[in-house]
Amino acid sequence: xxxxxxxxxxxxxxxxxxxxxxxxxxxxxxxxxxxxxxxxxxxxxxxxxxxxxxxxxxxxxxxxxxxxxxxxxxxxxxxxxxxxxxxxxxxxxxxxxxxxxxxxxxxxxxxxxxxxxxxxxxxxxxxxxxxxxxxxxxxxxxxxxxxxxxxxxxxxxxxxxxxxxxxxxxxxxxxxxxxxxxxxxxxxxxxxxxxxxxxxxxxxxxxxxxxxxxxxxxxxxxxxxxxxxxxxxxxxxxxxxxxxxxxxxxxxxxxxxxxxxxxxxxxxxxxxxxxxxxxxxxxxxxxxxxxxxxxxxxxxxxxxxxxxxxxxxxxxxxxxxxxxxxxxxxxxxxxxxxxxxxxxxxxxxxxxxxxxxxxxxxxxxxxxxxxxxxxxxxxxxxxxxxxxxxxxxxxxxxxxxxxxxxxxxxxxxxxxxxxx
Amino acid sequence: xxxxxxxxxxxxxxxxxxxxxxxxxxxxxxxxxxxxxxxxxxxxxxxxxxxxxxxxxxxxxxxxxxxxxxxxxxxxxxxxxxxxxxxxxxxxxxxxxxxxxxxxxxxxxxxxxxxxxxxxxxxxxxxxxxxxxxxxxxxxxxxxxxxxxxxxxxxxxxxxxxxxxxxxxxxxxxxxxxxxxxxxxxxxxxxxxxxxxxxxxxxxxxxxxxxxxxxxxxxxxxxxxxxxxxxxxxxxxxxxxxxxxxxxxxxxxxxxxxxxxxxxxxxxxxxxxxxxxxxxxxxxxxxxxxxxxxxxxxxxxxxxxxxxxxxxxxxxxx
Numbered sequence: 225x226x227x228x229x230x231x232x233x234x235x236x237x238x239x240x241x242x243x244x245x246x247x248x249x250x251x252x253x254x255x256x257x258x259x260x261x262x263x264x265x266x267x268x269x270x271x272x273x274x275x276x277x278x279x280x281x282x283x284x285x286x287x288x289x290x291x292x293x294x295x296x297x298x299x300x301x302x303x304x305x306x307x308x309x310x311x312x313x314x315x316x317x318x319x320x321x322x323x324x325x326x327x328x329x330x331x332x333x334x335x336x337x338x339x340x341x342x343x344x345x346x347x348x349x350x351x352x353x354x355x356x357x358x359x360x361x362x363x364x365x366x367x368x369x370x371x372x373x374x375x376x377x378x379x380x381x382x383x384x385x386x387x388x389x390x391x392x393x394x395x396x397x398x399x400x401x402x403x404x405x406x407x408x409x410x411x412x413x414x415x416x417x418x419x420x421x422x423x424x425x426x427x428x429x430x431x432x433x434x435x436x437x438x439x440x441x442x443x444x445x446x447x448x449x450x451x452x453x454x455x456x457x458x459x460x461x462x463x464x465x466x467x468x469x470x471x472x473x474x475x476x477x478x479x480x481x482x483x484x485x486x487x488x489x490x491x492x493x494x495x496x497x498x499x500x501x502x503x504x505x506x507x508x509x510x511x512x513x514x515x516x517x518x519x520x521x522x523x524x525x526x527x528x529x530x531x532x533x534x535x536x537x538x539x540x541x542x543x544x545x546x547x548x549x550x551x552x553x554x555x556x557x558x559x560x561x562x563x564x565x566x567x568x569x570x571x572x573x574x575x576x577x578x579x580x581x582x583x584x585x586x587x588x589x590x591x592x593x594x595x596x597x598x599x600x601x602x603x604x605x606x607x608x609x610x611x612x613x614x615x616x617x618x619x620x621x622x623x624x625x626x627x628x629x630x631x632x633x634x635x636x637x638x639x640x641x642x643x644x
Numbered sequence: 645x646x647x648x649x650x651x652x653x654x655x656x657x658x659x660x661x662x663x664x665x666x667x668x669x670x671x672x673x674x675x676x677x678x679x680x681x682x683x684x685x686x687x688x689x690x691x692x693x694x695x696x697x698x699x700x701x702x703x704x705x706x707x708x709x710x711x712x713x714x715x716x717x718x719x720x721x722x723x724x725x726x727x728x729x730x731x732x733x734x735x736x737x738x739x740x741x742x743x744x745x746x747x748x749x750x751x752x753x754x755x756x757x758x759x760x761x762x763x764x765x766x767x768x769x770x771x772x773x774x775x776x777x778x779x780x781x782x783x784x785x786x787x788x789x790x791x792x793x794x795x796x797x798x799x800x801x802x803x804x805x806x807x808x809x810x811x812x813x814x815x816x817x818x819x820x821x822x823x824x825x826x827x828x829x830x831x832x833x834x835x836x837x838x839x840x841x842x843x844x845x846x847x848x849x850x851x852x853x854x855x856x857x858x859x860x861x862x863x864x865x866x867x868x869x870x871x872x873x874x875x876x877x878x879x880x881x882x883x884x885x886x887x888x889x890x891x892x893x894x895x896x897x898x899x900x901x902x903x904x905x906x907x908x909x910x911x912x913x914x915x916x917x918x919x920x921x922x923x924x925x926x927x928x929x930x931x932x933x934x935x936x937x938x939x940x941x942x943x944x945x946x947x948x949x950x951x952x953x954x955x956x957x958x959x960x961x962x
Contacts, residue, residue, distance in 0.1 A: 301924070302924060309713060330711035331715070425908065426905065426907075476816070477816070480819075486799070487799060492799060538714070609921070617909040620908050624908075
């Protein structure tokens with residue numbers, strides 16, 4: 225009986241240990257090639273192309289093998305922390321560029337200063353602002369996999385029906401077009417068709433309102449340490465767009481980014497500000513779409529840029545770091561960068577790739593043409609979560625009828641507190 | 645002549661017969677203990693690994709500036725001090741209190757009312773009603789939250805569409821700073837009242853029918869029977885339901901995360917959402933751990949107060 229009890233105790237303990245997941249992390253195989261795990265969130269056709277590029281890299285040499293794991297961006301953000309805490313995380317991870325600084329600041333990523341300094345890295349021709357997005361305290365902690373300014377996707381059929389031949393180029397023309405495209409057929413005060421889907425919170429990469437503020441001559445932070453959102457330029461820009469939404473009713477109020485996607489894809493909004501993925505969504509919903517730059521504001525034509533970056537996690541061994549850097553160099557070779565751009569629909573990351581090289585994909589051509597309007601959103605700001613939350617609060621309350629001067633003063637205080 | 649007397653025969657002291665198999669009571673006692681330990685050990689090991697150890701680890705983290713990787717420094721009570729000065733946390737505490745104050749009484753009253761109704765043997769189709777009313781509890785909370793988000797959507801929502809047929813404009817309730825919280829509370833009540841109703845039903849069926857018969861003979865009205873018999877006899881179930889509902893309210897997260905994401909502008913941000921934001925978005929694990937312990941203490945104190953209140957009520961009833 226005693227023997228049985230001991231067996232039961234041993235079995236229970238073994239089960240508990242197994243359940244606790246107390247497995248030793250996989251070591252590098254010192255004999256064979258170093259194996260690296262790569263998490264990315266490219267789940268559509270772009271993911272298949274990225275996996276193919278990784279497979280081609282694996283075939284091109286014998287020292288490293290990269291194994292990709294596709295997850296959604298949200299899952300990556302939710303699981304990276306516990307995975308790295310238990311040394312079970314990836315060696316390379318791709319994530320939205322605005323999330324990288326907070327991880328880098330906490331020590332999750334390898335400093336790539338030496339890699340960038342190397343001539344073999346193929347990084348010298350990268351768009352400068354795309355590298356700014358992964359730079360924290362002067363050191364780069366990642367490399368870009370995508371960088372594109374927000375752009376306007378518009379429904380050509382609705383434009384034709386409204387008799388609009390050319391896409392507007394200034395704010396005033398833009399609002400006029402949106403008013404012409406807004407239809408309240410039963411005059412109940414709620415349009416059945418909106419000219420523009422202009423979300424007032426949780427916008428795509430939280431970059432829509434910063435784009436408008438930029439175009440109006442305002443800024444949010446200066447030098448990543450000083451909040452400057454409380455300015456007369458920002459007050460005027462906010463008032464302009466709040467009027468357009470609440471008085472001219474060109475867009476529903478209380479709309480978020482996902483709701484805006486749905487409005488556009490269901491044909492209930494004629495224009496929508498988004499990124500390259502909107503081309504897939506539009507095509508899936510049989511919308512004949514056009515792509516244009518966000519029209520110029522009173523000060524300049526500018527748009528916040530969306531970026532995706534990949535970095536090497538601190539848990540990677542020296543061999544794995546070398547393997548990841550070799551992959552990055554491969555990824556930025558001109559032919560691979562061109563292949564990636566054409567397949568993903570994002571503009572080329574290298575500035576020396578000519579437009580003719582990507583002309584087979586009209587989406588890439590359109591986005592490449594408007595690429596110069598792109599501005600990195602909050603480059604180097606570590607606590608971007610609180611900064612963007614403050615902007616969300618500001619715009620939502622402004623559209624809901626709040627006093628703009630008071631809201632800007634409150635946002636100034638919150639943002640300053642967040643970045644100090 | 646001497647006479648010798650024989651020595652008195654020595655008597656062997658009485659010993660009880662040995663138990664079957666030759667085991668002594670001492671051995672039997674050891675065997676019993678070992679059996680108990682063997683049965684308890686899996687639970688103890690699992691609780692230690694998955695409950696006690698994480699709690700101890702979180703307590704340690706709450707005194708550090710840990711982010712989950714890299715170095716961490718001991719910061720003493722700084723995180724606890726920050727919890728009470730952080731404007732986001734203070735707002736979240738207020739929101740959680742509002743959520744709990746709306747959710748707990750609503751769900752308990754509704755569950756009790758429906759349990760009383762469905763406990764009536766004269767009601768036809770009681771079984772079907774019970775099943776249908778319990779169904780929302782089986783549905784995953786996230787799925788229910790998604791479904792309600794779509795139903796309430798001002799552009800594509802069926803609920804808005806139907807109400808418009810009656811000339812009612814519901815508007816974007818989930819983005820209205822005044823209506824968002826009551827809306828998520830109502831969805832939570834819809835989702836969970838079935839569970840509490842079943843507990844009340846079980847409690848109601850334990851009340852002897854003779855008590856009601858005696859009360860009827862004495863001429864007690866329905867309200868008097870409810871107040872003097874049902875409520876006191878249900879005090880155990882009521883206490884349990886209130887405590888469980890309050891704890892559920894204080895831990896509200898997934899449904900609100902899906903439906904409003906804490907918005908509009910933080911009006912539905914709860915403490916658990918704040919813990920998630922601090923820990924997983926800002927990578928401030930130390931602060932998030934301190935906030936978790938503050939929530940634990942709040943829950944513990946409120947549960948204890950309720951427990952003592954209902955224990956006293958039970959004594960009075962008996």
